[in-house]
Amino acid sequence: MANETVDIAIIGAGVSGVYSAWRLKQAHPGKKIVVFESSDHVGGRLLSVQPPDIPNMVAELGGMRILPAVQPLITALIAELNQSLPPHEQIETYPFPVDQDQNLAYLRGVYLRLSDFTSQPDKVPYQLSFLDRGATAGSIILNAIEQIVPGITAPDLTEEQRRTMAQEASFGGLPLYQQGFWNVLLRVIDSEAYQLGVDAGGYNSTLSNWNAADAIPWYLSDFGIDPQYKGFCKGFQQVPKSIAALFQHAGGEIRLNATASRLKWENEVFEFAVEGKIIRAHQLILAMPRRAIDLLAATSPILQEIQRLTSSVTPRPLFKLFTTYNNPWWRAAGYTNSDNVYVPVQAGRSVTDLPVRQTYYWPQSDGQPAESGRAMLLASYDDGTNTGFWDGLRPQRHQLKRSGQEVAALVDPFVGEATASQTESTWHQYKAPRLMVAEVARQLGTMHGLNYTPEVRNAAFRDWGDDPFGGGWNSWNIGVKSWEVKKQIIKPLDICQLYICGEAYSDAQGWVEGALQTAEMMLKRMAC
Template sequence: MASENIDIAIVGGGVSGVYSAWRLQQHYPQSKIAVFEASDHIGGRLLSVRPPDIPDMVAELGGMRILPEVQPLIYDLIQELNALLPAPEQIELYRFPVDEPQNIAYLRGVYLRLQDFTTEPDKVPYRLNFLDRGQTGGSVIIDAIEQIVPGITNKSLTEEERRLMAQSASFGGVPLYQQGFWNVLFRVITGEAYQYAEDTGGYDTTLCNWNAADAIPWFLSDFGVSAQYMGFCNGFQQVPLVLAQLFEQAGGEVCLEAPVSGVTRSEQGFQFQTPGGTVSAKTLILAMPRRALELLSATSPWLQESARFQQLTASVTPRPLFKLFTTYNSPWWLNTGYSKADGEYVPVKSGRSVTDLPVRQTYYWPRSNGQPALHGHAMLLASYDDGDNTGFWDGLRGRRHSAWKKGLEVAELADPFIGADDHVRANELSWHRYKAPRMMTEEVTRQLTVMHSLSYTPKVRNAAFRDWGDDPFGGGWNSWNIGVKSWEVKRQIIQPLDGQPLYVCGEAYSDAQGWVEGALQTADMMLAKLV
């Protein structure tokens, strides 16, 4: 596409980018529309790979599930896409288990079962007051939220009603949006209760100091309902891949390995540089998170010098996320269950276990049909980490940001883990591209052994990881900054420069940060201005 003129250029091949492209191509079938993606594949932070030794499993190195009850945009989109696809190619979902009562909680050196939080509170190694004893960590936070914004946990409220309540609420005489979530929680619960909620919840960034007016409805949408998560039989990445396929079938063009730089204004609209040459576009859509926008601005003085553009894009903070998958000859975790008083053995077979060790969360990964692996080769999401804990793994991997500077997706490893199936290379976008370092694999094995109270765990067959803190993403999700009126900024950033056909969309500047739902929400807001 060297020195070519197009009507609409979309930068970013994640969900918001390819979804927007498909919708626009439907509405403007005669227009020339193109998506420019820096990597060699579509999907953004949706990345689904099959391990070489387990053909009926899909490792979700990026996003892995949805909540249909509170995420209608992605659920309805899946139904719409399935109506266009032949039966063998349809997007199939399965029930994605999380907190199974028999699973393990290894906290402060004490071995518990998840059910013990409510049934055996004396075993829980936290000095909780009488109000918090016998509750899960999530329930402690929900009770605290009710004290901060009375009435907001009423189950009859809609998601939008909760958001409006939080946006207009004050606490201690100060508007909630001007306060941090951690700050207000610490005024209604003890430090011990906060630590208990953070440790048992498995995440650090959900309770960190981000905008309380956004954090509260966000937390309730994920943890305050009877959450029924759904996973993807063929991987979540199937959604953007199908969108890109339909876009191309409608006449659009997807340009891979086409990083964009040097955006400038022109008489026709905009010009920018790609490896193939200069491209001119009448309309420019940046379907990108904050860090990617910053990297683009660094090569585009016109964007860098716009105080409004910089202020709007800086209204959120990228939050790191890390995933490490390991495979084994057999599901050894079945043996870490327990026997009931009546003699029934209850195995650990699905969902997750939690710990305050750096691995934080371990998921016993299901097969593609959603059923637990009960025999044969099996897989763990051995570590699902966020926040400060991702720093633990930094010392066991390649230098952060080094890959992007060299034009690579992931850094080359000096000391990779040599797996049992290293000779298998089914395709270029494979498990092997995301191979884990040897020291990282050995360390996660050590922590899994401790967490499951074993003398050893079987040898790892294969290991793969992805750290979303790397460029160009900067994080696995983004959170609104304290003091930002998100309900205003999310509308302003859609078209950040008045009167100019430059648009921004993506998860970062939405009400559902960290979810594909947020990417679709902002894309629809942007499309409302264009169609």
């Protein structure tokens, strides 16, 4: 197989990779720019699949929403893409609700409506202090954050102002960036209030021990200051697919199932192996999360030199399981209000301390709730330690070897290389095992107070802890000055034009906004 030389090689076809490729092709139309992707799809952790027999719904096995009010880059990008896309390919969004008063919280064996936290606090099965009693889980955490960094929850502050306040703050005589989020929270609230924040909040990893100076402004953006989410009518993966199509139309190349290994810098050029072929590049971009960089570093001494930077974040687990049904049976879990009007459970989420953790009543492609006919649940949206529960109900977790051997492809890879136009992710690629489906059905029945739930027609899952991702998102480590590292890692070595981008090393970790932020920073650096 003949070796090949390209001007710019990009490893990783997630949002940051294809976006960088597109922008560079616009700026340098004559250069040969190639994106190499180890998986079978463009989009990275954006993965939208069509459930069988439900043409008006799209399951989001990866990222599923944006926050337009605090995410200007993705908002502007969608507007720009829509100027180039024909009417039938426009990227459209809809309001994506989360907490609805009538929805359920099944915690410590007690059934609650989400409204009960404020209207019937005596029902809440946590030993809360007088100050926390009658508050929601989110407001308890907000009040704690305000005590840690006074003034930071003021609604008129910008995102940048909140980040600066947290970066410059100290708590208990120690700079905030040197402390863990969990550690400082337990200095201002007791363990029962903290556990309520975890259980009713639906997430384990967000309140875990990561860098408090990053966690606090991140939490306020995502959950704290009246967040208004938007979902995608045709699936979030439409965004990177549209970018990739524009890049390819301009003459760029995207090669799928193309796993890179043995990266080195010699004679003023990068060399790496892909499917037994040596690729040479004058400039190299790693558009990858930490775990993927670690895997490549196992065979690449040049990346081992920058481990101090790449290891400044920690991958966090994330698991999603979708199930489909003949009808939206969860509507029967509603209640009759004081006006004698029945209010169904039909949108947003319910939460539980069972391993399923969060269940979203999935909307139709126009954002409207399913009222009849075939319907779908995001049956389990799970992070943190609870993801390990599902390991016993699935094939062995796939971990790539970290020895000097060449890094393998993903589970069930296609043979040889493919281009972005040749493959399409399907529901059946991610089919959930029978035991997993039976267990999630049992837990759904429990959390909804039902002895029986209708048969699951189809189920698909994605565990983002599998290699090469290592997690669904990344968080800054305690003691790291993220505002310095994010600038250094863009171009970590002076001797060569190696660049790194992606959500892992951004201010908006876990969001496409973070991927775009670091890509823009990198592109500006490349233009210098």
